[in-house]
Amino acid sequence: MNAIQLYKKLPGKNCGECNVNTCMAFAMSVLQGLSELSACPYLPEKEASTLQASVRRSDWRERLIRALRQEVKNISFKDIAEDIGAELRDNMLILKCLGREFSIMPEGDIHTQGHMTPWVQILLLHYIRIHGKAKLSDRWTSYSELKSGMVKASSFARDCEEPLRALLDNSTDAVASILRRLGASHRDSFPAPFAWHLYLLPRIPVMILYWPQDDEFDSKVKILFDSTADIFLDAEAIIFLLEGLVKNIEIQLRVMSRS
Ligand code: SF4
Known part of the structure; x- marks a missing residue:
């Protein structure tokens, strides 16, 4: 099933109550595995579960x-x-x-x-x-320095750091509070106005550095990893993990903007 076929079965209200702005975006989000059809309150329960089963079979x-x-x-x-x-x-x-x-x-x-x-x-x-085995090194390294990270560095910047930068530019305080809720703590020992230390998985801590825009430079986000990160996840899965963080923040921001 593709996005258009799924979209045609949705209520078409474009109301955003499923935490995605439009029905089309929701269809894509379901096919990407980021949303479940039960999140649309206008889709009858039985229809949502039959459709979800058919999406799963082809997924x-x-x-x-x-x-x-x-x-x-x-x-x-x-x-x-x-x-x-x-x-x-x-x-x-x-x-x-x-x-x-x-x-x-x-x-x-x-x-x-x-x-x-x-x-x-x-x-x-x-x-x-x-099931990697290593003691965290406490040595911070960029994504491109991880094993196979160089090959995927542009995808990491495009799909993880850039979207996070845009969210921080728009709502710094709200994103900071979401990060704190996810367990992040602020660190002073980094040369950036904002530095959050966060465990995404028990052996995958990250350091999120954020420089807001100033008179001279555009804003910037840099995400650093413990140098052992590639022992616990491969470079592709690490992108997947960070995309999940960005998606999680987007959903929480939408919920906050409605309350
Ligand atoms: S809640 Fe349902 S009707 Fe509203 S945008 Fe999402 S999919 Fe469309």
Whole structure:
């Protein structure tokens, strides 16, 4: 199913109550796995669930999730929990991602409170599948210095740093408060007016540096990683993780602007 086909089945009100501005944008967001059809209050529940099932069947992400679950099944959670910063509870792994707690069953099913998108399931399963082992170095490095980061550096800047810069330019205080809610703390030891330290996953801390526009220079965002980040996730998954952060902030900003 493509975005136009899905769009035609939506109510067409363009009201934004699904946290996406238009029905077309919502259709694309559903197909990207970032929204669930149940987020549209005007779509009858039965229709939303039938449509969602059909989107899932044709979605490569669902196939990837099934494949990752098979790999995760063969991993001993007891052996890796400490290495990846997870808690072991009744044979489940308890992991925090973007300030939210997830329970991962030995067979790879994931549970959390509230809505969960495919991208977060892929990330968590991928993080477990890789189960890197390293002590955080406390040495901050740019994305392009991570393994294979150079090849994808322009995608990282375009899809992660630029959208975050735009959000910060428009609503610095609101984004700062969202980052704090996600667990970020401010650091003074960096040469930027704003420096937030945030754990996206237990072994993936980031430092978000923001320079607002001034008389001489445009605004700028730089996201730094602990030099061990590529032991726990590959360069592509790291982009995925940061895109998730940006999306999370966008949704929270929309909710704040309505309240
Ligand atoms: S809530 Fe439903 S009707 Fe409104 S924009 Fe979203 S998809 Fe369209």
